[in-house]
Amino acid sequence: MKSTLLRRQFLEFFESKSHAIVNSAPIVLKDDPTLMFTNAGMNPFKSYFLGNSTPKETRVTDTQKCLRVSGKHNDLEEVGKDTYHHTMFEMLGNWSFGNYFKKEAIDWAWEFLTDVLEISKDNLYVTIFEGDKADGLQKDTEAYDLWKALVNEDKILLGDKKDNFWEMGDQGPCGPASEIHVDLRSAEEKAKIPGKDLVNRDHPQVVEIWNLVFIQYNRKADGSLESLPAKHIDTGMGFERLCMVMQGKTSNYDTDVFTPLIREIETITGTTYGKNEEIDIAIRVISDHIRAVAFAIADGQLPSNTGAGYVIRRILRRAIRYGFTFLDTQTPFIYKLVDVLSKQMGEAFPELISQKNLCENVIHEEEKSFLKTLEQGLGLLDSIVNQSSSKTISGQKAFELYDTFGFPIDLTTLILSEKGYKLDQKGFEEELQKQKQRSKAAAQTSSSDWVVLKTDDQEEFIGYDYTEANVSITKYRKVTSKKEGELYQLVFNLTPFYPEGGGQVGDKGYLETPNGDTVFVIDTKKENNQIIHITKSLPKDLQKDFKAVVDVNQRQRTASNHTATHLLHQALRSILGKHVEQKGSMVHSGYLRFDFSHFSKLTQEELQAIENFVNARIKENLSFEEERNIPYAVAIDKGAIALFGEKYGDTVRFVKFGNSKELCGGTHVENTSQLWHFIIKNEASVASGIRRIEAITSDAAKEFLTKESEVLSQVKSILNQPQDILKSVESLQEENTSLKKEIEQLNVLKLKQVKTELQSQLKDINGIQFLAHQVNLDANAMKDLAFQLGGEHHDLFVVLASKQNGKALLACYISKALVESKGWNAGKIIKYLGKHIQGGGGGQAFFATAGGKNPEGISQALAEAKAIVEGK
Numbered sequence: 071m072k073s074t075l076l077r078r079q080f081l082e083f084f085e086s087k088s089h090a091i092v093n094s095a096p097i098v099l100k101d102d103p104t105l106m107f108t109n110a111g112m113n114p115f116k117s118y119f120l121g122n123s124t125p126k127e128t129r130v131t132d133t134q135k136c137l138r139v140s141g142k143h144n145d146l147e148e149v150g151k152d153t154y155h156h157t158m159f160e161m162l163g164n165w166s167f168g169n170y171f172k173k174e175a176i177d178w179a180w181e182f183l184t185d186v187l188e189i190s191k192d193n194l195y196v197t198i199f200e201g202d203k204a205d206g207l208q209k210d211t212e213a214y215d216l217w218k219a220l221v222n223e224d225k226i227l228l229g230d231k232k233d234n235f236w237e238m239g240d241q242g243p244c245g246p247a248s249e250i251h252v253d254l255r256s257a258e259e260k261a262k263i264p265g266k267d268l269v270n271r272d273h274p275q276v277v278e279i280w281n282l283v284f285i286q287y288n289r290k291a292d293g294s295l296e297s298l299p300a301k302h303i304d305t306g307m308g309f310e311r312l313c314m315v316m317q318g319k320t321s322n323y324d325t326d327v328f329t330p331l332i333r334e335i336e337t338i339t340g341t342t343y344g345k346n347e348e349i350d351i352a353i354r355v356i357s358d359h360i361r362a363v364a365f366a367i368a369d370g371q372l373p374s375n376t377g378a379g380y381v382i383r384r385i386l387r388r389a390i391r392y393g394f395t396f397l398d399t400q401t402p403f404i405y406k407l408v409d410v411l412s413k414q415m416g417e418a419f420p421e422l423i424s425q426k427n428l429c430e431n432v433i434h435e436e437e438k439s440f441l442k443t444l445e446q447g448l449g450l451l452d453s454i455v456n457q458s459s460s461k462t463i464s465g466q467k468a469f470e471l472y473d474t475f476g477f478p479i480d481l482t483t484l485i486l487s488e489k490g491y492k493l494d495q496k497g498f499e500e501e502l503q504k505q506k507q508r509s510k511a512a513a514q515t516s517s518s519d520w521v522v523l524k525t526d527d528q529e530e531f532i533g534y535d536y537t538e539a540n541v542s543i544t545k546y547r548k549v550t551s552k553k554e555g556e557l558y559q560l561v562f563n564l565t566p567f568y569p570e571g572g573g574q575v576g577d578k579g580y581l582e583t584p585n586g587d588t589v590f591v592i593d594t595k596k597e598n599n600q601i602i603h604i605t606k607s608l609p610k611d612l613q614k615d616f617k618a619v620v621d622v623n624q625r626q627r628t629a630s631n632h633t634a635t636h637l638l639h640q641a642l643r644s645i646l647g648k649h650v651e652q653k654g655s656m657v658h659s660g661y662l663r664f665d666f667s668h669f670s671k672l673t674q675e676e677l678q679a680i681e682n683f684v685n686a687r688i689k690e691n692l693s694f695e696e697e698r699n700i701p702y703a704v705a706i707d708k709g710a711i712a713l714f715g716e717k718y719g720d721t722v723r724f725v726k727f728g729n730s731k732e733l734c735g736g737t738h739v740e741n742t743s744q745l746w747h748f749i750i751k752n753e754a755s756v757a758s759g760i761r762r763i764e765a766i767t768s769d770a771a772k773e774f775l776t777k778e779s780e781v782l783s784q785v786k787s788i789l790n791q792p793q794d795i796l797k798s799v800e801s802l803q804e805e806n807t808s809l810k811k812e813i814e815q816l817n818v819l820k821l822k823q824v825k826t827e828l829q830s831q832l833k834d835i836n837g838i839q840f841l842a843h844q845v846n847l848d849a850n851a852m853k854d855l856a857f858q859l860g861g862e863h864h865d866l867f868v869v870l871a872s873k874q875n876g877k878a879l880l881a882c883y884i885s886k887a888l889v890e891s892k893g894w895n896a897g898k899i900i901k902y903l904g905k906h907i908q909g910g911g912g913g914q915a916f917f918a919t920a921g922g923k924n925p926e927g928i929s930q931a932l933a934e935a936k937a938i939v940e941g942k
């Protein structure tokens with residue numbers, strides 16, 4: 071059965087059980103401080119399990135793009151080596167938010183696998199939670215009994231907390247799980263070892279395919295469990311593993327999810343899959359990683375040096391490195407796989423088609439630059455080996471190579487062993503641990519349990535209409551981090567504070583307590599769908615009502631910049647073309663930053679036209695128009711632009727200024743005239759095919775222009791108030807150029823004079839033409855002079871000295887004949903003489919220079935030079 075059909079069948083099966091089919095959420099998580107990437111199907115629904123928001127549908131089914139490369143779930147190092155773990159994979163799921171529970175979940179899973187797909191019951195095993203003393207939990211007999219009605223009891227296995235108790239994190243919703251495993255081995259092998267002995271034992275053909283999680287507890291900060299008022303179902307089935315089962319294969323890579331990619335890699339690299347284990351691993355790694363990287367880029371996460379971007383960069387580099395070493399590819403080729411991938415999966419995930427060019431460009435650039443790094447690294451490794459006096463290379467050196475140059479450690483080990491060297495693995499591990507400790511210590515945070523003061527189902531955001539409101543605190547908790555110390559997070563019943571999101575910074579402001587105390591809100595964020603106000607202290611009486619006041623100055627400036635990003639977006643699309651897509655934005659009170667897809671640097675004329683376009687919209691006094699909670703499709707019909715990688719609900723907010731129409735949750739000005747003026751400060755590239763514009767408006771623009779005009783009047787005054795400043799600066803420049811020319815000519819003359827003078831001072835000492843003299847020349851002129859003299863005299867030994875800007879310079883020239891006959895070396899001599907001027911230097915045997923900070927020592931250095939020639 072084709073994978074595309076299988077995906078559809080799963081969704082349709084649960085649709086027939088009254089589940090709503092929903093789209094996969096983006097693989098890249100924005101606005102979630104606790105997680106970088108979606109790593110399980112349940113992530114997008116977290117706020118339902120936590121009770122922070124109410125779902126519209128209580129039965130849902132989907133296929134979710136997941137990435138397991140960091141944090142709690144990290145399968146990266148396994149990928150490629152085994153045949154059933156991927157970085158990026160699809161998790162098929164069915165969900166009950168407080169609707170059905172264990173019985174339906176178990177019955178339907180069984181029905182789908184054994185009735186619909188007709189997987190032989192003989193090959194399936196199930197596990198249930200055996201209980202845990204420390205947690206005070208009993209065996210999950212409820213699940214056991216439900217399974218007993220469907221399968222033989224000898225197929226129901228007990229599992230411990232590690233395998234059969236699912237937790238989202240250290241805190242939060244959790245519960246016992248029941249897994250379904252499949253045994254794909256031959257009858258012969260089955261006869262030797264029974265399948266039940268291999269369940270959860272990392273056997274590549276006895277694998278878990280589906281995990282049914284029964285969310286019924288909440289783990290508190292002190293580690294204890296409390297029962298949840300509502301019980302939920304969270305299931306996750308690995309799509310690629312299911313394809314393996316249904317297509318009669320024993321490796322995910324032999325299914326039609328991977329074979330088109332593998333065929334393409336074989337063609338490009340001239341290799342064959344299935345003949346040599348090392349090559350096979352490399353091909354699996356590349357065919358897996360291209361998916362992770364392309365999906366992430368399509369959802370808006372570009373490779374970069376920090377955070378989520380760095381994770382993506384590392385995945386791609388792992389693929390490049392496997393190609394480089396095992397497939398012998400020294401030129402970029404991974405980007406070429408995007409085409410196959412988008413053809414193959416574009417129907418289910420259209421973002422792969424629309425973002426194809428971007429993915430290709432970005433990956434191509436990354437490949438080029440990392441291949442260069444690899445080459446440099448090889449060079450560095452060579453010199454480390456050459457300089458090493460022992461056959462073991464220090465862990466610290468290898469760590470430097472790894473940390474500073476991004477050179478993969480396994481490659482270092484491999485190359486060293488080829489050269490007959492060893493790596494001090496322990497030393498390397500120690501360095502790695504030290505670095506981990508350092509970043510962990512910096513990032514460590516701990517949060518206490520929420521203290522609930524009032525029950526409230528939804529914290530309304532009223533910040534579009536109000537910047538002040540009377541609020542009460544519904545819950546709070548303390549969060550401690552190394553970096554920021556102790557902070558409090560407060561949740562209100564309603565709030566005028568805008569939480570950081572959609573590129574816009576969170577509001578600041580204060581809470582006024584009834585007795586006149588004020589507590590500052592230093593930032594506002596959204597976590598698991600609730601708005602969190604961050605403060606450094608708690609108000610004294612938490613039970614009272616408070617006046618919550620947003621800092622309107624900051625809000626106004628931020629709003630002005632947010633409106634400007636919309637106008638800028640419109641300007642870019644109208645001036646550069648419709649290919650321009652927003653790729654990220656940052657809206658601060660002081661400035662705005664806008665990233666967009668475009669293939670070349672913007673010209674001065676384009677930038678001017680963009681600025682003019684936005685300023686024209688400001689002049690038109692366009693007023694803000696919005697429609698809240700309109701259906702997504704209606705907004706798109708009206709011409710709103712949706713962004714890729716953005717998760718939109720069924721209803722959206724539609725924001726319009728004239729012909730600029732966007733889906734946006736941010737805060738805006740009432741009228742474009744409030745922007746006052748729009749100024750582009752900078753335009754640059756952030757990645758291949760992505761440009762960034764930084765700009766300012768309102769107060770910042772005013773300040774900028776005031777400063778510029780101050781500078782201008784200072785320039786005017788320096789130039790004695792000329793009629794035409796531009797002309798006057800131009801003529802100064804011309805004068806400067808002609809003066810420089812004149813100086814050059816004079817220098818040539820001077821050099822000639824000095825040369826004649828020096829030639830008269832040449833002394834013959836034991837057949838050597840010797841000269842040691844102080845001149846008034848710069849380093850280049852000294853060198854020139856020394857070489858000119860060298861061209862005219864045999865057996866020459868010259869030391870020149872000069873004092874320039876309070877520092878001393880020395881140059882030593884020795885005729886090649888002398889270097890050979892006497893074994894003299896200018897490099898060594900200059901080092902020796904350099905001591906007198908408190909400096910150092912070096913060079914070659916026939917010419918070397920030194921610089922030092924003690925011009926007083928020049929005469930001594932010259933005297934010393936003479937002594938050398940005289941053989942004293």
Ligand code: ATP
Nearest residue numbers: 138145154155156159278279280281306307308311
């Ligand atoms: P395993 O023990 O095989 O690593 P898991 O316990 O980590 O699996 P869950 O977190 O329960 O898996 O995820 C649910 C399902 O998702 C699994 O049953 C499996 O089919 C699939 N799955 C998990 N991790 C991966 C992965 N890295 N690649 C592909 N599929 C995966």
Ligand code: MG
Nearest residue numbers: 143144145155
């Ligand atoms: Mg796992």
